[in-house]
Amino acid sequence: MYQENYQCIAFERSDKVLTVTLNRPDVMNAVNRQLHAELARLFTDLQDDEAEVIVLTGAGRAFCAGGDIDWMQEGIDQPASFERTATEAKQIVFGLLDLEKPIICRLNGDAVGLGATIALFCDIIIAHEDARIGDPHVSVGLVAGDGGAIIWPQLIGYARAKEYLMTGKLMTAADAAAMGLVNHAVSAAALDAxxxxxxxxxxxxxSKAIRWTKVSVNIGLKQMAHAIMDASISYELMSNLSKDHQEAVNAFREKRRPVFTGE
Structure with a gap:
């Protein structure tokens, strides 16, 4: 069974619904090399699962805190490894778009960076109202290349999307629901129900009508993703080599604010 090949993702079935849980709760489900590789094949594996609906959530108090800082340093020290990361990033986004089954994101806590991208590419997002959502790639000296440049403008418009992507600031799920970034923001007590x-x-x-409606709606998104993804990932790869990115990683480890120089 495919589920046995996953170390960082857990699965639980209830009748026609499969709950898929990002399962690194000790680090707020931050994405390391292993989890990234698993996400790259996850949605293809789910295509053949007998479930009719997928619920995607996170273990513990966060949905996904974005990239793991040690993995970021690995990408700086071994730039060639970022080529594999770039390929996997495309597989994650297109896997989400190609999966015909509806995906509900149970946003149980913060969704940051890649975590926000994964959540926002789901079909319906039901969020804990106090969860924070944002794509602060720029805060660590990186381009928002792994899907944020595609999905944010489609959900909240270009002006708002550029504000949030270029500043890296976070918003609450309640604010995200008010501007249409997520579908519903509910209390913690109501999230499961x-x-x-x-x-x-x-x-x-x-099920056929639901699946094919999703396929139809996603045609435009897939066309846009094909037009944007290679360029945005390439820009992110270039920013991975910048001094500002290394400075941001150093600052995170030293618990201080980064001092960017534009290099």
């Missing part, structure tokens, strides 16, 4: 209600409705619906 609201997610289960949506999953049950989709699981008991006309």
């Amino acid at each position: 609201e997610t289960a209600k949506m999953a049950e409705r989709l699981a008991n619906g006309a």
Whole structure:
């Protein structure tokens, strides 16, 4: 069974619904090399699963805190490894778009960087109202190349998207729902019930009609992703080699604010 090949992702089935959990709770489900590789093949594996609906969530108090800082240093020290990362990044985004089954994001906590990208490419997002969402790639000296440049403008428009992507600031799920970035922001007490209600409705619906509606809606997004992804990932690769990125990683480890020089 494919599930046995995953170390950082857990699976739990309930009738027609499969809950898929990012499972590195001790580091807020931050993405390291192993989890990134698993995410790159996850959505292809789910295509053949017998479930009708996928619920994607995170273990512990966060959905996903973005890139693991040690993995970032590895990318700086071994730039060639970023080529594999770039390929996997495209596989993650297109895997989310190509999976015909509806994906509900149960946003149980903060979704940052790649974590936000994964959440926002889901079909329906039900969030804990106090969870924070943002794509602070620029805060660590990187281009928001792994999907943020594609999905944010489609959800909240170019002006707002550029503000959040170029500053890296976070917003609460309540604010995100108000501007249309996520579908619903609910209390912690209501999160499970609201997610289960949506999953049950989709699981008991006309599955072919639901799947093919998703496929139809995603045609435009896939075209845009094909047009943008290679360039944005290439820019991120170049920013990985910058002095500002190394400075940001150093500052994170030293618990201080980075001093950027534009190099």
